[in-house]
Amino acid sequence: MSDHQINNTIMKKLAALLFIISIILFTSCKKEISDLEFEKNVMTEIFPSLIDSTCMDTRLFTNFPPKYGESIFDKTGHYIGVDSTKATKEQKQKLLEWKINTEKIKKDTSKIVIAFNPIIEYSNEDLKEYLEKHFKNTKAFVPKEKIYNEYILDFQKIKLNNRFELRHINQFPKERGRIWLTKYNFNFSGAVFFSRIQFDQNKKFGVLNGGFACGNLCGQGFRIYIKKINQKWIIDEIEETWVS
Template sequence: MSEVDFEKNVMTEILPSLIDSTCMDRRMMLNFPPKYGELIFDKEGRYIRTDSTKATNEEKKALLEWKRRNLEIENDTSKIIVAFESKIKFNNEDLREDFEKHFKGAKLQKLKKEDSLEYKIDIEKIKLKGKFKLMDLSKFPEKDKIWGTKYNFNFSGVAYFRKIQFDTTKKYGILDGGFVCGGKCGQGFRIYIKKVNGKWKVDKIDGTWIV
């Protein structure tokens, strides 16, 4: 089996866990909690706290509506569509230090020419068990138009992952990924994976950027 085929198989196996761990329901993120109470500032104008005992009737109604909407979203059983970048690209960032700090004693294998080769994931082979469903990013409008378009399904955002870098024993791996939920909304991840009893598992996820 080639290096690319090996990695592709691992990515296909681990993707359901990656999607469940990094993707979010965009509706929850955009349902911002309302102001509730009087804002208290110090003499220099710096915020100290909010006195919720001084909430107005309008604010109380707004809070109830916010809670109702959150509950409505949580109870919605329809699938949440994630635009997935099925082409897995090479990560130019050096991950060696983070990898060897996390997996004590493990060493990343030296990069070879074939490690930079891109490959495409067959979405039909990804078996998701949760509330998310993948749709190839190529089926969506390009760039900023993706956010202004009205869809007949619950569109949540764009998920992408970069190529996995493995250790010399092929028991540990590290990769980067991200979930973008709007023009100025998203988060990046550094993901550590390992093989346990013959199965690949997510060991830890660290945030790398957020907007």
């Protein structure tokens, strides 16, 4: 065999090898993108329910009723309760005002504006154990490589229910604490965030973390379990993980 023929054979083998490698890489990449797109689709579908289940009108959340009555203590000084029959005239008036104001807030049809960071990242804690414990006889899906640690949720294209309106977190003051101290010409209620979803191997169950903040020391954290029923993703249960 001539040198030219040998070189030709080597080149053909190299070309074939490169072709096989490119197919393997393409298939691997395609699968990873497919997993990511699947997660995005699930998040988009469940998103309106997540907002309704975790966000709140802070005006009601922080609108505590006034003191009404006289505090009762036992002989050791431990608090027992309140005797409402001993409410003063001033306390009665304040309670009436509180009830009127509460009803006014409830009937307010203006949008409740929520700040939202559309960058969805993996949770700081491993959610596999929670998934397998909550949904019995399931095994968590573990991708071979976490190529995509985060993604951006195009939340502005997701139709929410009429109550809430989400605005990008970048539209609010970035300085620490300023978001809560600034006076807005709209009903700003807080900021919401969610983690990426941990699925089971069959992609029928999932769990993610979320949280709603309404001030520097005001908010709640959630662990949210979701499942697929009749081709539709719904919230199965929400656990409170922290409160401030």
